[in-house]
Amino acid sequence: MSLPDFKLLRPRTIEEAVGYLDKHSGHIRVLAGGTDLIPSLRQKLFEPQYILDLGALGSLRGIHPQADGGVEIGALTSIRSIERSEFLRQHFPVLTEAAATVASPTLRNMGTIGGNICLDTRCLWYNQSLTWRKGCGFCIKKDGDLCHVAPGGTKCWAAFSGDTPPALLCLNAEIEIVSASRTRRIPLRDFYTGLGDNYRKLQANELVTRVFLPASTGGYRGVYRKLRVRGSIDYPLAGVAVAIKRTNAHIEDARIAITAVNPAPMLIPGASELLAGKMPDEALAEAAGDLAARISKPLTTSALTPEYRREMIRVFTKRAVLAATN
Template structure:
């Protein structure tokens, strides 16, 4: 499959990038970071933008920076492999490293960026196909059609958010910076997502994700990430669970659980926090976490694995991860 034709834009800084987005907004500009998800999608004609803006030349977005007293700032262009290789992230934010290490393959992690992973398009069995395949089925509500094959008669798209790092970052209460022609704003990562398959993010056409912040208060939580995928060595999550836990002695001081790969957005399992704080981790507590996570999961027939199996695996992974994520690591000041 070949790429459709497009004009290439190559900004050198964020201001240039915003200028391009504004100038060519009507014609359509698609941001390309590592291109590992976008380019295959363009070959399938899921996107045929007039302009592709390759942002890899924006040097200021390529750094991991520790900001004393605040935490860590990651540029949106930080490669997944850089996060994997960072001893600091491994020590203080282990859940993020665990999740990132499961993304695709080493080569793709060396090209793919954290920003691209968070802004990943939602996926569905009826959508991530070639043009001919989709045409033969009368297209779907997410692209070129008006019917949903997953929920026939429905007018809502159920395509699934299938990035790994977002679940870990939700557990870390990460925030993001969005740059627009009006200035920069900082919001919780959770607020980026709409939970609607075909309109997945609250990101305007002339906006760009520039930074991700990990609060210092989230450092030192022990962390586990587990995922279900078709091909063990290289595949998107069909169910993913991240757990971050901080303990004082044997007692759980704080706990966060998030899921991905089963809803149109990654989701925090807020009730799991309330269920665990002030308790000891044991078989019963881990089972409750599993039940609560499965309640938030709403998988439909968007993949080759059945919704029932994927929901069950959310339960299993949440239970296992909660049991595993017990000893807490050092805080940044240690």
């Protein structure tokens, strides 16, 4: 599976980068660590005329604690740096836990937080070679007009399968998005559409440049649990992030987010209302598990059955709540 032909662009500044995006809009793909994009290019999921290699944008690399207790993380910061950051481990542990489960050490060295946030959605019928997909008559997400997962429907259900976004959602993260004409900052929860094919609210001429974690979620206890086929190197097939603030014996605030079971990573509505003000125990953790399982809607986008993946959301949520309140 060879790479398609393309012209490689290597900007030295953010201005130059977004200038290229503007100029070649619709014919260009952004390359950060390349750990997801390169296999996708080989599978001919994308055949852009230009590839924009962000590698030289050093200003977008690094973890910068802020005076108010929050932190700014450059989009090109490697997953490995996040996993190993002592500051993040102390103040935002759910993020370091999630980062430590991404792929394998080699891929975490190359892969970036920006790439993890922008990760394409995945499906058994999509992440395949051109020959394989052609043999199946293609599908809505790429080159076709039917869905093999939900036949008769018009929607793509490919699953968002990144590990750090649920942790970032629990931490109330915001992201900075830059284009040639403007810079905007939005809550991460507003970034995803919930559609498997057009999964993120990012214009073709925009770049994700920074991630911000507020001081207000600093110090929350955090746990991340993940289901995958190969324990040493694999995308999640179900993932749960839990961040909990505890005062004495009571839970003061709680946030739960899930990944890999819907077309977007999702905060579980009502989690805080369910848990806040209560003493953590087995029954309460079980109720949180039931709540998370109700929100997860896995379909047959992977080799594991939807029933098993939904059940693991329930089990992991219960275990994660108990672990975070221990």
